[in-house]
Amino acid sequence: MSATILDGRATKDAIFDELRPRVARLAEQGHTPGLATVLVGDDPGSQSYVRAKHNDCAKVGIKSIRKDLPADVSQADVEAVLDELNADPACTGYIVQLPLPKHLDAGPLLERIAPAKDADGLHPISLGRLVLGEEAPLPCTPRGIIELLHRYDVPLNGAQVAVVGRGITVGRPIGLLLTRRSENATVTLCHTGTKDLAAEVHRADVVIAAAGKPHLITADMVKPGAAVLDVGVTRTDAGLAGDVHPDVVQVAGFLSPNPGGVGPMTRAMLLTNVVEAAERNVG
């Protein structure tokens, strides 16, 4: 038996179809949404993700603004760009593409984003509101994972979920989303200090692999029928490698592949966050 594929590209296209009329309505009211990206340096992965985000904006009618900065830009110069975007009425929301070069301190930069323009849901106020169960823009990848699971009717109520990886864009926030009453899952957050990763993964109904270690999750670790989402990606000499071994498709009930799964959903949720922010602004 082979898993049902959770198709992130097709789901993203369906979400874009839903966003288009909302963007058109905003434009008619003179409030066309605008997304800005701040990209520092020439990391090929980041460049390709940012390019894709701008192409997506064009597809749904969102205006987009690019701020591309050299790899050796100073913290103060990045801050000045963020201040400019905070004040720009054409920019509804924006993101600072991660990771940043090592000499930059990401925390203060994310904190400098005006919370109302936090398109990524990574501002400390947005994350704090998530902890408190208050309304806030949600981090795009965790929101995309939950949206994908819902659209394929993967049950979460009472499900045991193993999250592998504790990064700020996925591992840490996704537990907060999955344990809301609306999802009602039980979450184990696994990381490099986890004593028996195979055992934690094996008892999970849903596995979210976001460690950035090629083929860390092997077929023998997965409970037959489980939903497995491959989030982590590593650029190797042989090309892109996900965290999930290809053989897992034979054991899992559902598989979100990489590429073609959570990545496109991240982009769909980014545009959703921007449209929601624009709708809030209109009132």
Ligand SMILES: Nc1nc2c(c(=O)[nH]1)N[C@@H](CN(C=O)c1ccc(C(=O)N[C@@H](CCC(=O)O)C(=O)O)cc1)CN2
């Ligand atoms: N500020 C942020 N930085 C980063 C985030 C984020 O949510 N906010 N997440 C990741 C990268 N990411 C978004 O920026 C991202 C990753 C993957 C994709 C995507 O569409 N991937 C495609 C394959 C693309 C390729 O071949 O290179 C897929 O999976 O099918 C989009 C966005 C880290 N940084």
